[in-house]
Each structure stands twice: as structure tokens, then as C-alpha cells.
Amino acid sequence: MQSSHEFLVLVLDSITEHIVVIDETGDIQFVNQSWSAFGNNNACVIGDNWEHENYLSECDKASAMGDEFGTKAGTGIRTVIENRESFFDFEYPCHSPSEKRWFMMRVTPFQVADQKYFVISHQNITKRKLAEEDVSNLAKIDGLTDISNRRAFDEFFHKEWSRCCRLKKPISLAMVDLDHFKLLNDDYGHQSGDECLVKMGRLLKEFANRPGDMCARYGGEEFVLVWGDTSLAQAKQLCNRLLKNIIDLNIQNQNSPIKNCLTASIGLAEIIPDQGNEAKELITKADRMLYRAKDSGRNRVES
Numbered sequence: 001m002q003s004s005h006e007f008l009v010l011v012l013d014s015i016t017e018h019i020v021v022i023d024e025t026g027d028i029q030f031v032n033q034s035w036s037a038f039g040n041n042n043a044c045v046i047g048d049n050w051e052h053e054n055y056l057s058e059c060d061k062a063s064a065m066g067d068e069f070g071t072k073a074g075t076g077i078r079t080v081i082e083n084r085e086s087f088f089d090f091e092y093p094c095h096s097p098s099e100k101r102w103f104m105m106r107v108t109p110f111q112v113a114d115q116k117y118f119v120i121s122h123q124n125i126t127k128r129k130l131a132e133e134d135v136s137n138l139a140k141i142d143g144l145t146d147i148s149n150r151r152a153f154d155e156f157f158h159k160e161w162s163r164c165c166r167l168k169k170p171i172s173l174a175m176v177d178l179d180h181f182k183l184l185n186d187d188y189g190h191q192s193g194d195e196c197l198v199k200m201g202r203l204l205k206e207f208a209n210r211p212g213d214m215c216a217r218y219g220g221e222e223f224v225l226v227w228g229d230t231s232l233a234q235a236k237q238l239c240n241r242l243l244k245n246i247i248d249l250n251i252q253n254q255n256s257p258i259k260n261c262l263t264a265s266i267g268l269a270e271i272i273p274d275q276g277n278e279a280k281e282l283i284t285k286a287d288r289m290l291y292r293a294k295d296s297g298r299n300r301v302e303s
């Protein structure tokens with residue numbers, strides 16, 4: 001087996017991780033082929049022209065331009081150089097205009113005589129990150145209706161609440177509960193009940209189009225709609241259209257005392273979030289309105 005310098009460089013060049021070696025001042029001493037190729041293909045500051053470049057300066061420049069990952073990289077490398085940690089690693093996004101990409105950066109020290117060096121490797125971890133994203137997205141989707149589940153709703157609602165609080169904009173929330181759904185299940189079977197919930201999911205999606213909107217399955221046959229930056233008057237119009245669209249689905253519910261097809265009741269509420277109120281107040285208010293809608297004859301919106 002060869003053990004020449006050339007042989008070892010060939011080994012390093014065959015590795016798909018992007019590798020750069022720096023000295024204690026951050027000056028670059030070596031890069032492997034994957035590093036150069038990535039740098040050249042992605043218009044990075046340091047590609048083939050790495051000699052006389054300082055890695056830490058590049059991190060600091062990125063940091064000064066507001067790149068939080070530049071800051072993290074620079075800080076992490078220095079903790080290893082200053083021997084405060086034995087190694088450092090962190091994961092960061094590096095998306096190209098056409099694809100999502102993530103990398104893991106690792107810093108490990110080594111010593112030759114009394115000279116210290118640091119290997120910085122960047123490993124592409126995109127496959128794992130995309131799989132994690134898929135799992136996380138699946139955990140937020142209701143398996144039957146293919147819309148967000150309660151957990152995703154809670155997360156979204158709190159974010160939207162904070163956004164509307166900052167913007168001093170109203171946020172509206174509608175609780176949508178199907179009327180006499182038990183009768184539909186009893187008369188046509190659970191399978192038909194499920195199909196009906198799927199159709200509801202599809203319909204509700206049409207009512208949540210903007211980034212500040214969300215529809216979700218809140219419980220069995222109860223759904224919720226949030227509309228950020230939307231007044232009560234605007235939300236009421238949406239609710240009335242939704243009630244009409246539910247009737248237009250023409251899902252038979254022959255024994256319902258309301259109509260011979262599926263209907264729903266909606267409790268609607270609006271709040272302009274500020275320091276003096278809480279997100280759960282909006283849900284409580286909408287819930288109260290939903291009871292009122294059920295009590296006053298169903299197939300209506302109360303606010």
C-alpha cells in the first residue's frame with residue numbers, strides 16, 4: 001500500500017465531504033477536491049482560490065452581513081481553537097435557488113509537532129433533513145381529512161396571534177360543527193360519515209388561502225378556521241358562504257330535523273390581540289357562539 005503524501009491527498013479528494021484545514025489564525029492550509037468543486041459551483045468566496053484566504057474572516061464577514069450561521073460557525077471554530085471544546089458541530093441550511101440543502105459542519109483539532117491545525121468538514125445531510133421534514137409534516141396532518149390536525153392548529157394559531165398582535169390587526173376564528181352527524185353515521189354507516197368528513201376537509205381548504213389563514217380538524221366532527229388580519233364582518237361573510245357551500249355538497253342526512261342534507265353550525269369570534277388578552281379567549285368566545293348557534297336552531301353562524 002502506498003503511504004505517500006500524494007496517496008493521502010487522493011484519499012481526501014475521493015471523500016464527498018467538503019474538507020478544509022486551517023491553522024490557529026484561521027488561515028487555510030488545505031482543501032480537498034469536494035470543497036473546491038462545491039465552492040466553484042456555488043460561487044463561494046473560497047473555491048479553487050483558497051490560498052491566502054482566512055476562513056474565520058469569511059465567517060466574520062458573513063456574520064457582519066447578518067448571517068446567523070456565519071456567526072455560529074465563527075464562534076464554534078474559535079471554541080475549538082481556544083481549546084474550550086474538544087470539537088464543534090452544527091447543522092445549517094444552505095439552499096440553492098433550485099433546491100433545499102442542509103449541511104453539517106464539524107471542527108476537529110490535530111497537531112503536528114507544536115503546530116495546531118483544525119479540520120473543518122461539511123457533510124451534505126439534505127436527505128435526512130427532508131425525511132425529518134416529511135415526518136414532522138405528517139405529524140401535523142389529520143390522517144382522514146388531509147387537513148391540519150389540532151396540534152398543527154395550536155402551533156399556527158399562536159404564531160398568527162403574535163403576528164396580529166405586532167401588527168395590531170384583528171384575528172377571527174370560526175368553530176364549525178356538523179349538525180346531527182350522529183344521525184348521518186347511524187343512517188348511512190361510519191364509512192359514509194368518514195367520506196363526508198373528507199369532503200368537508202376539501203371544502204374547508206378553499207376557505208384558507210392566505211398565509212395567515214388555516215383550517216384544521218379540531219375534533220371528531222368539529223373543524224376550526226383561523227383568519228389572520230380579518231375583521232368580524234369579513235369573517236361573517238366567509239362563514240355564510242361556507243354554510244351555503246356545505247348545503248351545496250348535498251350530502252344526504254334524511255333524518256336531520258334541520259334539512260334532509262348535511263348542515264353545520266358555526267361559532268365565530270374576533271379579537272384584536274394585545275397585551276391585555278390571550279389567544280385562548282378567542283377560542284372560548286367562538287366556542288360560546290357555537291353553543292348559541294346550536295341552541296338557536298343550527299345551520300347558522302353566531303358571533
Ligand SMILES: Nc1nc2c(ncn2[C@@H]2O[C@H](COP(=O)(O)OP(=O)(O)OP(=O)(O)O)[C@@H](O)[C@H]2O)c(=O)[nH]1
Pocket residue numbers: 144177178179180181182183185189190191192193194197219220221294298
Ligand atoms: N364517521 C365518523 N364519525 C365520527 C368521527 N369522529 C366523530 N364522529 C361521530 O360524530 C358524532 C358526533 O355526535 P354528537 O356529538 O352527538 O353531535 P351531532 O350528532 O353532530 O349533533 P350536534 O353536534 O348537536 O348537531 C358521533 O356519532 C361520532 O361517532 C369520524 O372520524 N368518523
